Amino acid sequence: MTDSPSDRPEAADGxxxxxxxxxxxSANASAAAEIAGRVAExxxxxxxxxxxxxxxxxxxxxxxxxxxxxxRDGGLPFFSWLSAIDWSRQVEVGESVAAPDDLxxxxxxxxxLSSVTDASAVHLVTSLPKDDPTIATLVPTxxxxxxxxxxxxEMFGITFEGHPHLVKLYLPDAFEGNPLRKxxxxxxxxxxxxxxxxxxxxxxxATGPSTENVEAAAMEGGEE
Amino acid sequence: MTTRLDPTVAMHLSDxxxxxxLETPEMTLNIGPQHPSTHGVLRLVAKVDGERVxxxxxxxxxxxxxxxxxxxxxTYAQITALINRIDWVSGFCNEVPFVIAVERLMGIEAPERxxxxxxILAEMTRISSHLLFMSSYPLELGAPTPLxxxxxxxxxxxxxxxxVTGGRFHPNFNRVGGVKPAAGGGSSTKKVVQDLPSGxxxxxxxxxxxxxxxxxxxxTLVTGNELFRARTVGVGIIxxxxxxxxxxxxxxxxxxxxxxxxxxxxxxxxxxxxxxEIPVGRNGDCFDRFVVRLQExxxxxxxxxxxxxxxxxxxxxxxxxxxLKVPQGQCYVRAENPKGEMGYFVVSEGGRIPYRVKIRxxxxxxxxxxxxxxxxxxxxxxxxxxxxxxxxxxxxDR
Numbered sequence: 001m002t003d004s005p006s007d008r009p010e011a012a013d014g015x016x017x018x019x020x021x022x023x024x025x026s027a028n029a030s031a032a033a034e035i036a037g038r039v040a041e042x043x044x045x046x047x048x049x050x051x052x053x054x055x056x057x058x059x060x061x062x063x064x065x066x067x068x069x070x071x072r073d074g075g076l077p078f079f080s081w082l083s084a085i086d087w088s089r090q091v092e093v094g095e096s097v098a099a100p101d102d103l104x105x106x107x108x109x110x111x112x113l114s115s116v117t118d119a120s121a122v123h124l125v126t127s128l129p130k131d132d133p134t135i136a137t138l139v140p141t142x143x144x145x146x147x148x149x150x151x152x153x154e155m156f157g158i159t160f161e162g163h164p165h166l167v168k169l170y171l172p173d174a175f176e177g178n179p180l181r182k183x184x185x186x187x188x189x190x191x192x193x194x195x196x197x198x199x200x201x202x203x204x205x206a207t208g209p210s211t212e213n214v215e216a217a218a219m220e221g222g223e224e
Numbered sequence: 225m226t227t228r229l230d231p232t233v234a235m236h237l238s239d240x241x242x243x244x245x246l247e248t249p250e251m252t253l254n255i256g257p258q259h260p261s262t263h264g265v266l267r268l269v270a271k272v273d274g275e276r277v278x279x280x281x282x283x284x285x286x287x288x289x290x291x292x293x294x295x296x297x298x299t300y301a302q303i304t305a306l307i308n309r310i311d312w313v314s315g316f317c318n319e320v321p322f323v324i325a326v327e328r329l330m331g332i333e334a335p336e337r338x339x340x341x342x343x344i345l346a347e348m349t350r351i352s353s354h355l356l357f358m359s360s361y362p363l364e365l366g367a368p369t370p371l372x373x374x375x376x377x378x379x380x381x382x383x384x385x386x387x388v389t390g391g392r393f394h395p396n397f398n399r400v401g402g403v404k405p406a407a408g409g410g411s412s413t414k415k416v417v418q419d420l421p422s423g424x425x426x427x428x429x430x431x432x433x434x435x436x437x438x439x440x441x442x443x444t445l446v447t448g449n450e451l452f453r454a455r456t457v458g459v460g461i462i463x464x465x466x467x468x469x470x471x472x473x474x475x476x477x478x479x480x481x482x483x484x485x486x487x488x489x490x491x492x493x494x495x496x497x498x499x500x501e502i503p504v505g506r507n508g509d510c511f512d513r514f515v516v517r518l519q520e521x522x523x524x525x526x527x528x529x530x531x532x533x534x535x536x537x538x539x540x541x542x543x544x545x546x547x548l549k550v551p552q553g554q555c556y557v558r559a560e561n562p563k564g565e566m567g568y569f570v571v572s573e574g575g576r577i578p579y580r581v582k583i584r585x586x587x588x589x590x591x592x593x594x595x596x597x598x599x600x601x602x603x604x605x606x607x608x609x610x611x612x613x614x615x616x617x618x619x620x621d622r
Contacts, residue, residue, distance in 0.1 A: 170285035
């Protein structure tokens with residue numbers, strides 16, 4: 001995955017976004033690639049990536065539990081977290097993002113394991129189809145997965161099959177909907193769309209008063 | 225013909241009768257959400273048999289503010305203000321991994337001076353967080369005196385943090401590409417900029433000396449105390465394999481004998497230039513968790529002293545575009561917070577706001593071991609064990 005420098009106009013007006021420090025730690029980057037490659041081999045995964053020092057290994061949903069256990073036994077015994085991403089891109093709130101042509105609506109479930117003797121750590125990632133968000137539970141593998149899976153279940157509507165106690169964790173029992181799904185609208189943003197617009201957009205072009213000036217003017221007005 | 229029971233048998237029989245009569249039914253005991261030992265709003269539903277706890281179900285979410293959702297409708301600069309409030313006793317430390325994740329995505333590196341300021345304030349925050357634990361934990365076990373000593377010195381550290389950032393609990397001091405200059409300090413990209421208040425270095429050295437002294441006082445007051453030892457030694461043992469499986473991190477993990485500290489492994493702040501040791505416990509009980517934190521304060525003062533001596537001059541911020549647009553990418557950065565591993569998984573699809581931010585907070589995982597560790601314990605130990613985990617409900621619920 002590479003970022004395209006062409007669609008960053010701000011780089012022209014004095015900002016040096018990417019060029020100043022091409023890679024803060026190229027040693028780290030290669031270390032991430034090494035661990036990702038090693039874990040991919042251990043768990044029998046076909047693809048991996050190590051962009052931005054973040055090692056990710058992609059496994060099939062059918063082999064999820066098996067792969068996580070293999071990575072654990074392969075020297076990553078620390079269960080850091082488990083969560084999900086909604087890749088439907090149906091953004092109801094905030095700023096819309098460009099949908100690529102090969103848009104595939106899906107959920108990504110990821111679990112991060114790390115070593116406790118060195119810096120190696122990896123994200124194990126698997127994809128769930130939009131219409132069937134179910135996956136086997138990791139609770140027998142890692143006791144700590146219980147709360148993380150309950151959180152992912154209520155926030156994304158993912159079913160973890162075999163989970164001993166899959167009830168709501170944060171939300172009240174009567175709560176309807178899955179708040180971290182992109183289709184779940186944030187009520188505050190429905191009422192008032194984007195309160196940040198004024199101070200975010202107003203500054204660089206100096207067409208309107210900047211927030212600093214507004215504050216200063218208000219203070220001067222108060223003194224009179 | 226009369227049968228006479230042997231007297232000892234008769235005694236045993238009467239004992240048996242009494243024990244049958246006193247057999248206690250299983251009772252459900254609700255603790256919290258408003259209870260002093262729960263450090264906020266945590267509710268425990270405990271099934272107890274007499275004094276013994278059979279099982280515990282923690283009920284959380286009373287502090288859930290939905291930061292992961294709120295982060296999806298805010299610019300990166302606005303999120304820094306938000307995440308201050310996750311673990312409110314170590315607000316500064318919460319900001320660091322997030323801004324570094326954004327910096328990595330944008331290919332920016334903060335100038336060295338800014339990194340040193342981050343390091344000094346992060347360690348001061350660690351001291352302040354651990355001193356709060358030093359005061360609250362003996363208090364929960366019935367010893368109110370250490371609170372006075374620990375909070376007195378904590379105030380000096382808080383004053384220093386406030387002097388630099390302007391905030392006691394919520395500094396909001398980190399910026400993508402560096403740190404905020406002092407008020408009226410001028411452009412943050414100048415060669416030399418007014419950043420730290422005058423007298424900061426001397427004040428810091430004095431405060432560190434006082435913190436070291438209070439550590440000695442706490443050592444004699446608490447760790448040597450017979451009653452404190454009776455309540456904590458051998459209580460609430462977390463074996464290392466359980467700690468790893470539940471994602472228990474930070475001092476709680478190190479008390480169980482796993483000497484893992486992200487400051488030594490993640491090169492996000494210049495800890496490589498600084499000499500310090502990682503205190504490791506042996507038994508993983510409440511006492512070890514207390515001692516590890518006490519030793520960590522001593523190491524933190526050592527780190528701050530070295531950092532204050534070494535801090536280089538220079539600008540406070542790298543060149544950063546005025547509107548932060550982060551290129552597409554996914555980056556996870558973790559840091560050793562006072563409570564454990566704090567990490568942010570920032571997913572950007574381009575633009576001014578993140579597509580998703582996963583917040584990995586230490587207390588959430590540290591607390592998730594509670595049902596396992598409390599099963600079979602006595603009710604009085606319940607408070608001792610919960611307190612020793614040093615969680616903050618804001619860090620659990622996010």
